[in-house]
Amino acid sequence: MREDRETEQIGERPVPLRLHVLDTVRAVETALLQVTDEIASEIQRAVITSGRPSSLDPRQFDIERLAAHDARDPARWRYNRGPRTATAAAQWLRARTHGEAGPCTPLTDDHRQHLHQVATEAARRVEQLLGVERRHDTMPRPCPWCNGPLTLHHGGGDEPEFVTCDNGFDCAAPVQVLDGRRVWSTPEQLVQLYVALEAAERRARRAAAKKRQRAGSRVV
Structure with a gap:
């Protein structure tokens, strides 16, 4: 970009970095991921394993297919891979609070209370960021x-x-x-x-x- 170009001309301009916005987004995402990891570790069952393959047992093929399907279940929360974002965490938590089908046991009252606390704090931070908090x-x-x-x-x-x-x-x-x-x-x-x-x-x-x-x- 030439230094003598008029400021009205189209071109790349620096976008102002709002650190408080980034801090809020990061804090909310971290809180959601953390509570999702905690709850998933308590209510989500382990993936079905197929064991050692055996050509002598025809039932083994059914077990392997079931294990593969269980591992790919979209309702399963993944700790180390997949979309680890605030949106993904919120969707998984919403499914759990609504009792949707998945490889999980139901939420306890303690889980729901903990979720309410995290959601309230996240909403407070977002409202403060948007300037609508009293x-x-x-x-x-x-x-x-x-x-x-x-x-x-x-x-x-x-x-x-x-x-x-x-x-x-x-x-x-x-x-x-x-x-x-x-x-x-x-x-x-x-x-x-x-x-x-x-x-x-x-x-x-x-x-x-x-x-x-x-x-x-x-x-x-």
């Missing part, structure tokens, strides 16, 4: 009315964004108290909070400047 972040500036910590509640798809102050009735903010916390939830209230935060920050800067000025005059 988050509760401490804001960098304190409440302008009581100097208490403010918490921003946001994310979670269509759920509304709002801010709370944990000091509740001990806080003099002109908004209602819900569940023991002052709550800013309407657009007007959030704008009011922003204006109050800006005003408090300006007052703090002026106070800090006066303090430095007084300290400097004492030194002189």
Whole structure:
């Protein structure tokens, strides 16, 4: 690619690498493969073996065909070969939870509980990656009315964004108290909070400047 080519021209451009995306994908895949290996080792029976071939026993041919079919059974989870991907693991686990036919004994309640925990954590990580998980972040500036910590509640798809102050009735903010916390939830209230935060920050800067000025005059 020539260095003098315009950026609008078609050509190869570097694709931004999002490490947090790769980390999440790898973590989810690792967790699914691990739980699948664990459960398969407990409920999946060993492959049928044909033993030593013997031309004198005609039943041996039937046993060999059965063993070969059992080894190729698509419902069998393979530890060292075959598609070891998150998709393959999820499909095998789904078949087990639905009781589909396969070389396995049924899942126990402990297995199902373990699967639920792994699936919940995987969903949480994916939702966090997609930005739809409900988050509760401490804001960098304190409440302008009581100097208490403010918490921003946001994310979670269509759920509304709002801010709370944990000091509740001990806080003099002109908004209602819900569940023991002052709550800013309407657009007007959030704008009011922003204006109050800006005003408090300006007052703090002026106070800090006066303090430095007084300290400097004492030194002189």
